[in-house]
Amino acid sequence: MKHRVVLNERPPYLSFSWQWVIGALLFASAQVWASCPSTTTTARFLIADDQVTDLQTGLTWSRCSAGQSYSSQSCNGAASTMTHEAALTYAQNQSGWRLPNIIELQSLLDLGCTTPAIDRTAFPNTPASYFWPSTPYTLELGSAWFVDFNS
Numbered sequence: 001m002k003h004r005v006v007l008n009e010r011p012p013y014l015s016f017s018w019q020w021v022i023g024a025l026l027f028a029s030a031q032v033w034a035s036c037p038s039t040t041t042t043a044r045f046l047i048a049d050d051q052v053t054d055l056q057t058g059l060t061w062s063r064c065s066a067g068q069s070y071s072s073q074s075c076n077g078a079a080s081t082m083t084h085e086a087a088l089t090y091a092q093n094q095s096g097w098r099l100p101n102i103i104e105l106q107s108l109l110d111l112g113c114t115t116p117a118i119d120r121t122a123f124p125n126t127p128a129s130y131f132w133p134s135t136p137y138t139l140e141l142g143s144a145w146f147v148d149f150n151s
Contacts, residue, residue, distance in 0.1 A: 037119040038112035045122040052122045057107050062097070063123055065131075066090060075125040084144040087132040102135035102145045109147065116149040 037044070046053040050070035052061045064070050066087075067080030082090060091099040109117050116128040128150040137143035 036110065036113035037121065038110050041119055041121040045119065047122060054107065057104065059100070059104055059107070061100075061108070061123070065126060068125065073124070075123075079127045079129075082132075084132050084136075088134065091134075099132065099134040102133040102147070105131060105133040105147045109149070109151070111151065114151060117151040118149050 041047070044055055046055060047063070050063050052063050053059070054061065062070075064075035065079035066082075068075040068077045070076075080090075088099060091097055108119075108123070110119050111117060113119065114128075116123075116126045118126050120126065126149060130146045130148050130150075133145055133147060135145045137145050
């Protein structure tokens with residue numbers, strides 16, 4: 001199953017204490033690299049036109065965000081913004097694609113990169129923004145986790 005990344009319309013509400021805990025866990029589990037990308041793109045990703053296979057996880061990703069189109073080794077146009085429910089519906093209506101879970105989406109974070117915190121060769125023109133995973137935020141009804149690529 002392939003993974004399509006969808007922009008978050010608005011991040012869900014998390015209390016300050018939960019944001020701190022989440023941030024501390026992410027910081028503690030990630031190395032900060034001195035360069036962007038932190039590993040050679042070809043060592044981490046197998047790029048084939050509009051798709052990328054992550055050699056560390058085995059997952060296949062669309063190189064472009066929802067709403068963008070791939071052409072001439074670039075993602076063109078504006079990425080779509082939508083609610084979590086709309087993102088889930090959008091992904092269900094895409095043949096062969098699904099929304100990644102929180103762990104899968106976090107695996108794309110490259111803390112050696114900023115604005116956006118992702119390998120820009122593998123994922124050109126990715127907006128520095130929040131992205132929805134499929135994972136709901138179970139402590140608050142109607143909320144979902146998000147991954148911030150604006151680091």
